[in-house]
Amino acid sequence: MASRTKSVPEPRLIFEKTRKGRIGCNLPEADTPEVDLASAVGRQRTAVEWPEVSELELLRHFTNLSHLNYGIETGFYPLGSCTMKYNPKINERTAGLSGFAMLHPLQPESTVPGALEVIAGVHDFLKEITGFDEISMQPVAGAHGELTCLMLVKAYHESRGQGDSRRVVLVPDSAHGTNPASAARCGYEVRTIPTDAQGDCDLEALERALDDSVAAFMVTNPSTLGLFERSIAKICEMVHAAGGQVFCDGANMNAMVGTTRPGDHGFDCMHLNLHKTFSTPHGGGGPGCGAIGVKSHLEPFLPAPVLKRDEDGAPKFDRARPLSVGRVSSFHGQFLMAVRALTYLLAYGRERLPHISRFAVLNANYVMARLRGHLPPAHDRPCMHECVLTAQEYKKLGVRALDISKRLIDHGFHPPTNYFPLIVPEALMIEPTETECKETLDAFCDALIAICEEAKVNPEALRAAPESQIVGRLDEAAAVKNLDVKWTRMRTGVPV
Amino acid sequence: MNVPSDLHYTKSHEWVRLEGDTATIGITDHAQSELGDIVFVDLPTPGRALQAGDTFGSVESVKTVSDIYSPVAGEVIEANEALGAQSELVNADPYGSGWLVKVKVAGPPEGLLDAEGYQALLG
Numbered sequence: 001m002a003s004r005t006k007s008v009p010e011p012r013l014i015f016e017k018t019r020k021g022r023i024g025c026n027l028p029e030a031d032t033p034e035v036d037l038a039s040a041v042g043r044q045r046t047a048v049e050w051p052e053v054s055e056l057e058l059l060r061h062f063t064n065l066s067h068l069n070y071g072i073e074t075g076f077y078p079l080g081s082c083t084m085k086y087n088p089k090i091n092e093r094t095a096g097l098s099g100f101a102m103l104h105p106l107q108p109e110s111t112v113p114g115a116l117e118v119i120a121g122v123h124d125f126l127k128e129i130t131g132f133d134e135i136s137m138q139p140v141a142g143a144h145g146e147l148t149c150l151m152l153v154k155a156y157h158e159s160r161g162q163g164d165s166r167r168v169v170l171v172p173d174s175a176h177g178t179n180p181a182s183a184a185r186c187g188y189e190v191r192t193i194p195t196d197a198q199g200d201c202d203l204e205a206l207e208r209a210l211d212d213s214v215a216a217f218m219v220t221n222p223s224t225l226g227l228f229e230r231s232i233a234k235i236c237e238m239v240h241a242a243g244g245q246v247f248c249d250g251a252n253m254n255a256m257v258g259t260t261r262p263g264d265h266g267f268d269c270m271h272l273n274l275h276k277t278f279s280t281p282h283g284g285g286g287p288g289c290g291a292i293g294v295k296s297h298l299e300p301f302l303p304a305p306v307l308k309r310d311e312d313g314a315p316k317f318d319r320a321r322p323l324s325v326g327r328v329s330s331f332h333g334q335f336l337m338a339v340r341a342l343t344y345l346l347a348y349g350r351e352r353l354p355h356i357s358r359f360a361v362l363n364a365n366y367v368m369a370r371l372r373g374h375l376p377p378a379h380d381r382p383c384m385h386e387c388v389l390t391a392q393e394y395k396k397l398g399v400r401a402l403d404i405s406k407r408l409i410d411h412g413f414h415p416p417t418n419y420f421p422l423i424v425p426e427a428l429m430i431e432p433t434e435t436e437c438k439e440t441l442d443a444f445c446d447a448l449i450a451i452c453e454e455a456k457v458n459p460e461a462l463r464a465a466p467e468s469q470i471v472g473r474l475d476e477a478a479a480v481k482n483l484d485v486k487w488t489r490m491r492t493g494v495p496v
Numbered sequence: 497m498n499v500p501s502d503l504h505y506t507k508s509h510e511w512v513r514l515e516g517d518t519a520t521i522g523i524t525d526h527a528q529s530e531l532g533d534i535v536f537v538d539l540p541t542p543g544r545a546l547q548a549g550d551t552f553g554s555v556e557s558v559k560t561v562s563d564i565y566s567p568v569a570g571e572v573i574e575a576n577e578a579l580g581a582q583s584e585l586v587n588a589d590p591y592g593s594g595w596l597v598k599v600k601v602a603g604p605p606e607g608l609l610d611a612e613g614y615q616a617l618l619g
Contacts, residue, residue, distance in 0.1 A: 402532075419559045425530075476558035477533030477584065 010470065011068070013487060014051040014061050024055040049489075068470055070414055076440050078367075080386045080417035080429025081176070081224060083254045083276035090347060091279060091340035100339050105331040109317060115335065119307055120315035122291075122338045125345045129353070130250075130270060131263020132293030138303045138333045142251060145271030145290025146182040146218070148303060151325045152269060152294060153216045153245045154186060155301040159323065162243070166215035170244075172201055174225055174421040179218045179249060188215060195423055199227045199379035201235055210242035220249035221262065222384035224421040226364065226429070228255075236266025245269070245298075253277040254433070255361055255385035258354030262293075269294040277356075278341040289337035303328045359434035360385040363441060367430055370445040374452040375404075378424040386431035388424055399455045399462050401426040406473060407454070409466035411447035497618060498525040500591055504605065505614035506567045511591065512608060519568045519605070522595040523555065523586065526618055531557035534586045539575040539597055546570060546599060548606065553596065555586065567608055570601040 053061070071077070077084035095101065103115055123135040139145040150169070157166045169183035172193050180190040191209055196202045201219070217239045221229045229235065236246045248262040248270035254277045256262070262270050274280045274289040294302065304324035305317040348356070361384050368377055368387035375389040391401040405415035405428065417429040432441055455462055466472060499505075504512040509527035513520040528534065536556040546552055546566040553564045575597050579585060586594035609617065 422560055477535050480535040480558065481583070 011061075011064060014053060014058070015049060015487070015489065017057055017061065018049075018052045020052060022052045022054055022057075024053055024058045075412060075414065076432075076436060076444055077414040078416045078430045078432050078444065079414060080226075080388070080431040081251060081420065082282070082417070083251075083273070083385075083431060083433055084282065084414075085254070085276075085279060085433035086435040087279040087281055087340075088344065088347060091343045094343040095336045095339045097339075100336060103335070105335075113314070116307065116315040116317075118342050119332065119335070119338050120309055122342050122345070123307065125342070126272065126291060126293060129257055129261065130253075130272070130293045131261030132270065133263075133296040134299045134302060134306070135291055135293050136302050136306065137289055137291045137338055138327065138329045139271065139290035139292060140329050140334055141288040142271055142273040142276075142290040143178040143182055144328065145273075145292045146178055146247070146249065147185055148290075148325070148328050149247050149269040149271055149292050149294070150182055150186040150188070150216065150218075151328075152292075152298045152301045153247065154188075155323065155325050156245065156298055157215055159301075162212075166213060166244070168213045169215055170206070170209055170217040172219065172223065173423050174223050175218065175220060176224060176249065176251060179220070183216075183218065193217075195223075195225070199223070199225045199381070200230055203231060203234070203238070206235065206238060210238060210244065212243055214239070214242055214244040216245045216247055218247045218249060219267075220251060221265070222252045222255045224252075224429075225379060225388050225424070226252075226383040226386040226431075227379060227381065228384055232265045240266070247271075251276065252385060255357050257356045259357045263295065267295075269298055274337050274341045279344045280337045280340040287334040287337065289334050289341070301325050307332075356434050357385070360432075363432040363434060363436060364430070366438070367432055367441055367445060370442075371448055374449050375428060378427065385433075386429060388421065389428045389430065390424055391426040391428055394452070394455050395426060397455055397459045399459045401428050403459075403462040403465065404428065404448070404451055404455070407451045407462045407465040408447060410468045411451070413444055413447060497529065498591070499611050499615050499618070501611040503591065504567070504608040504610060505617075506565065506608060507617060508565050510564060510567050512567045512605065513591075514601070514605070517570075517601050518573070519570065519599045519601050520595050521564075521567060521597050521599060522590055523564065524614070525590050527562075528587050528590045528594075531555065531562060532559050533557055534583045537576075537579040537583050537586065537596065539579070540572050542572050542574055544572045546572065555583075564596065566599065568599055568601045568605045569603065570599040572597050573600050574598040 072084050072086055099114065103112060119137060122137065126135045127133065139148045154163065157163050167189055168191055169188040170191050170193050171179045171183065172195060174195050183190045193209060194202045194205050219229060219235065221232055223229055239246045245268040246266065248267040250262070250270045250272040253272055257277060270293050272291045272293070274291055275282050280289060300323040302324060304321035304327060305319040306321060307315050308318050310316050364383050364385050364387050368383055371389060375391055377383065378388045378390050391404055401418045405418045408415045419427055420429055421427065451462065464473070504514065505524065509524045511522050511524050534555050534557045537553065539553045546569060548566060548569045550566045551563045552566045554561050555564060576595050578593065588594065
């Protein structure tokens, strides 16, 4: 699926290192009678093989593979819309404490007051940070949180006898693809609201779209353009006047922590990606937590059971929830994500939490300012936690945003997000996060500027990039259409 | 960017070739270039009735999935089945073998751009 580069030798599979009889571990002597496998199982599967390598060969194999990985702990990772901030190691220490890690999800509630206090403690922080009345940490990912919020909105309209008539969800044309997907999954018809030339929601188009068929408007704020939606309070008023609800996609909450609150902007509900804003791990697709916050009028519909503090402040599960949409995950979501998030929040402390958003916004604006002469912003105004630049000028040189991204790999950086949001041509979306120092930002900007200069004199070098990695340019179309992840043992060039 | 003069166009980057009451529809050279390598094309089955502006299918590229809007009203009479195995034809030959559907038009199409108008849209 990719052209090979010469500079890095291709690692061999562990099966290719096998030498018959070599072992990497000492098994104890069998103390049971030997059984003939073929007679016991009925047939022998010759296709199943074990790698036969020494312990040292095994160790080197996986250590060398791990060196091919790139993550936030190896370098800068400015992937826009993903908030690839550093996750402090103290999060892992607390999540690994046996009192948390060894809990059984079916333990009686009376035996886990500490765990309940952790969840309630995160609820307290998130309520204060977002301005919402209630929190649920059952959703296990961001899109799951979106879907749960829409389920609450639907239950709310149904409770008012408008479940059948309100069948439309409005989504801006700059939205993450998960927004229309969540709405469609919830049974809604999706209509798109355009963005105006300044990068704000087109209020006239919104006004035309608002009627008594609208159930909700899903707004990402700051938008995926990295811009604060300047009319957000008015937007919420307009939607409410039409009887609809307003959902805040909290993907970009990192721009607002401790400085401004979606609950105060007029939103009815929102989701949060704890793995973005509150430094729980991104890796491996989870486990995640897409916590949601709601205003009190949506509270009766929250996924049951709901954790609430009693009059003495002790967290207790409220299970008598006749209007609840039901559980959206088993037990109480991904509990250890709550431990990590609380650790992060307490490590910062209330007074320093605003540093998160202030430095995230400062870093993005610094990058935007340094690159302005080479990669202009799609909308020329101060950005929030990320900046969206356009490489459109380079098209006439035969260089696309993708080529610039790929060339960055040769400079040792993870590329930014490209071609998103869809409404910006040749988009490069850069989110530095607050955990990067000025020297790193400068090195990254220097590399991008050098690439832009290179595009003018040697565009072919960009189109051929990356040249420094184990594989060259991936054929993404072939990877989708002809994906083959089987390994077939070859002997003298023939499959065996 | 290739914009053949004998075709009609939409602002959403579809092209139409009118022959009698049959309209052949595809996406423009500009559209395929912006989308990048196309890996999957979802097309309607013949017999489906379309209004002008209806979404009738989608093209999926390595970057994104885009709806395709019908430039005309009518009935789908044929979908380009070759694209099932060779979606790359849309990239290689957008105005020829990469066509998407043929529609029996219900009346004279309205609101389409000519080549000059579409070229002006692209700037």
